[in-house]
Amino acid sequence: MNKTIFFSVGEPSGDQHAARLIRSIAKRASGVKCRGFGGEQMRGAGCAVDLDLTEHAVVGILEVLPKLRDFFRFADQAEAIFAGGGIDAVVLVDFPGFNWHIAKRAKKYGIPVYYFCPPQLWAWAAWRIKKMKATVDHVLAVLPIEEEFFSGHGIPTTFVGHPFFDAVGEAQLDRALMDRLELSASHGRTVAVLPGSRGHEVHRNWPIMLDAIGQLSARYPEVRFAVAAYREKHLAFCKAEFDRAGVDLPIDFYMGATSEIIHHADCAMMVSGSVSLELMARQTPAAVLYRVGRFLYAFGKCVVKVDSMTLPNLMQKSADVAIGRGCKSADERVFPEIVSVGNPAKASSFLVETLGRMLGDSEYLAGKRRQLGYLNEQYAKPGAADRAADKVIDLLSQSAAVESTQRAA
Numbered sequence: 001m002n003k004t005i006f007f008s009v010g011e012p013s014g015d016q017h018a019a020r021l022i023r024s025i026a027k028r029a030s031g032v033k034c035r036g037f038g039g040e041q042m043r044g045a046g047c048a049v050d051l052d053l054t055e056h057a058v059v060g061i062l063e064v065l066p067k068l069r070d071f072f073r074f075a076d077q078a079e080a081i082f083a084g085g086g087i088d089a090v091v092l093v094d095f096p097g098f099n100w101h102i103a104k105r106a107k108k109y110g111i112p113v114y115y116f117c118p119p120q121l122w123a124w125a126a127w128r129i130k131k132m133k134a135t136v137d138h139v140l141a142v143l144p145i146e147e148e149f150f151s152g153h154g155i156p157t158t159f160v161g162h163p164f165f166d167a168v169g170e171a172q173l174d175r176a177l178m179d180r181l182e183l184s185a186s187h188g189r190t191v192a193v194l195p196g197s198r199g200h201e202v203h204r205n206w207p208i209m210l211d212a213i214g215q216l217s218a219r220y221p222e223v224r225f226a227v228a229a230y231r232e233k234h235l236a237f238c239k240a241e242f243d244r245a246g247v248d249l250p251i252d253f254y255m256g257a258t259s260e261i262i263h264h265a266d267c268a269m270m271v272s273g274s275v276s277l278e279l280m281a282r283q284t285p286a287a288v289l290y291r292v293g294r295f296l297y298a299f300g301k302c303v304v305k306v307d308s309m310t311l312p313n314l315m316q317k318s319a320d321v322a323i324g325r326g327c328k329s330a331d332e333r334v335f336p337e338i339v340s341v342g343n344p345a346k347a348s349s350f351l352v353e354t355l356g357r358m359l360g361d362s363e364y365l366a367g368k369r370r371q372l373g374y375l376n377e378q379y380a381k382p383g384a385a386d387r388a389a390d391k392v393i394d395l396l397s398q399s400a401a402v403e404s405t406q407r408a409a
Contacts, residue, residue: 001029003088003396006081006111007036008102010053010095012197012230013274015039017117017163017385018093022047024389032393035081036090037074037102051077053095075101082109089396092136093117096128103135112399116140116388117163118150129153138395140388144379145314158391161384164277169382171259181226181264184252188222191355192265192284193251194258194275195238197230204291205271206238208344210245212269212351217249219352220359224250226265228258267358267365269351272309276335280312281380285368287354288337289347310335315379316371334371 005025009018019041022034026046034047039054051074075098081087082105090106092099096119103113115136121128132139132155139157141147147159181190193213195206213225229235235255242251254261262268262278268286270276279286288310308314313333336354340347358365 001393001396001400002031003029003400004033004035004086005392005396006078006087006090006106007034007038007042007047007093008053008078008090008095008099009036009038009042009093010056010098011093012039012054013164014093014095014117015041015054016167018042018091019045019047020163020166020385021091021116021388021392024385025392028389029393029396032396037078050081053098071098071101074098075105078102079105079108082106082111087111089114089392089399091116091392094119100128100131100135107135112137112395114138114140114392114395116160117142118146120146121149129155138391140391142384143311143315158387160387160391161381162277162379163384163388164274165281165380166382166385168259168278168281168380173260173263174257177254177257177260178264181260184226185224185264188224189220189266189359190261190264191216191223191225191359192261192268192270192286193225193227194262194268194270195227195229195234196271197273197275199231199234199237201271201273201290202229202234202237205289205340206241208289208291208340208347209269209351210238210241211344211348212355213249213251214245214247215348215352216355216359219356221250223359224252226257226261227251227253228261229253229255230258267355267368269355272337274311276310276312277380279335280315280372280375283369283372283376285358285365285372286335287351287358288335289340289351290337291340291344291347294341308333308337309339310337312372312375313337315375334368334375 007018009015015038018038022045025032035050037051037053038049039052043049090111090113092115094117106113113136118139139150139155141157141159142162147157150157193209195202195209227238229238235253239253262282262284265284268279268284270286270288272288272290290309313335316334338347338350
C-alpha cells in the first residue's frame with residue numbers, strides 16, 4: 001500500500017500518541033509514509049516533520065490570541081502541502097482549535113480526515129458537532145463516552161481505547177534511576193510533583209506547589225518530593241523559583257523521569273492533564289491542581305458541561321464505581337481536584353490538606369488505590385495504537401477501492 005498520511009499534532013502528549021500510531025501503521029503497511037506537523041517523538045518514529053507544532057501548544061483564548069497570526073500561517077503551510085497532491089489522508093490528534101482549520105483545508109482538496117484522540121465536545125463544546133460532522137470522516141475514540149456521543153450525532157466512530165495505557169504498558173523503567181529514587185527516600189516516603197507539560201502551566205502552578213511542599217515538609221519531615229520536569233526549560237524555571245525562595249526543602253529535581261517517579265511515589269500532586277491516566281494505571285493516588293485566569297474561568301463556567309477536569313474522575317463516574325470503598329466519604333472523587341483562580345492560598349491549602357490525608361491516613365490511601373485498581377480493570381487496556389492503526393489502514397483501503405471504482409466508471 002503506497003499511501004501518504006499527513007499528521008497534525010500540537011500537544012506533547014499527542015506527539016507521543018501519534019508516534020506510537022505511526023509505528024503501528026509501519027508494522028502493518030510498510031508502504032505507508034507519514035509526514036506533517038508534530039514533534040520529536042513523531043520524528044523518531046519515522047515521520048517527516050514539516051513543523052514542530054508542539055512548541056506552540058497553548059490553552060485558552062488568552063494564550064491563543066498572541067499566536068493567531070502564526071497559526072494561520074501554519075494552516076496555510078498545510079494547505080500548500082495538500083494543494084501539491086500526494087496526501088491520501090489526514091490524521092488529527094487533539095489540539096482542536098488549530099486542527100479544525102487543518103480539517104477544513106484538507107476537505108477542500110477532497111482528502112479524508114480521521115480524528116484520533118478527538119476534542120472533548122461532549123464535555124464543553126457540543127455546539128461544534130456540526131463542524132466536526134462537516135470536516136471529519138471518522139473518529140478514533142479513546143473513551144467509551146466519545147463513541148456514544150459522536151456515533152449518536154451521526155459521525156462514523158470506532159472505539160480504540162486510550163493510547164496512554166500503551167505507553168504505560170510498554171515503558172521500560174530506568175532501574176538505575178529507580179535505585180536513585182530508593183536511595184533518596186531511604187528514610188521516608190516520596191511525593192511525586194508533576195508541574196505540567198506546557199510552559200505556561202508550569203509558570204502558573206509551580207509556585208503554588210512549592211508553597212504546599214513547604215507546608216507539607218513541616219508536617220512530614222521524613223517525606224521527599226520528586227519533581228518530574230517535561231522539558232529542560234521547565235526544569236530550569238522550577239529550580240530558579242526554588243532557589244529564589246531561599247528555603248531548605250527535601251526536593252529532588254529530575255528530567256525525563258516521569259514514569260519512574262510516578263511508579264516509585266506513595267502519592268502525587270499534579271497539574272491536570274493526560275498524565276492522570278498514567279497515575280491511574282500505576283495506581284498512584286494524587287491531588288490535582290489547575291490554575292487559570294479569571295476570564296478563562298468565567299468562560300469555562302459557561303460552556304463546560306462536566307463536573308470534573310480529570311479523566312479518571314470522569315471514567316469513575318461513567319463506570320458507576322462504588323465510590324465509598326475504603327474511603328471516608330461516599331461521594332469522593334478518585335483524584336481530588338481544584339481549579340485555582342484568584343488568590344492561590346486556597347489551592348495551596350487544598351494540596352496540603354489532601355496530600356496530608358494521604359500521607360497521614362493509610363486506610364484512606366489504600367482506599368484510593370483500590371478505586372484506581374477498579375478503574376484499571378474497566379479501562380486500562382493496552383493496544384489502542386494497534387487498533388487505531390488497523391482502522392486507519394482499513395479506511396485507506398476503503399478509500400482506495402472507492403477511487404478505483406470511480407475511475408473504472
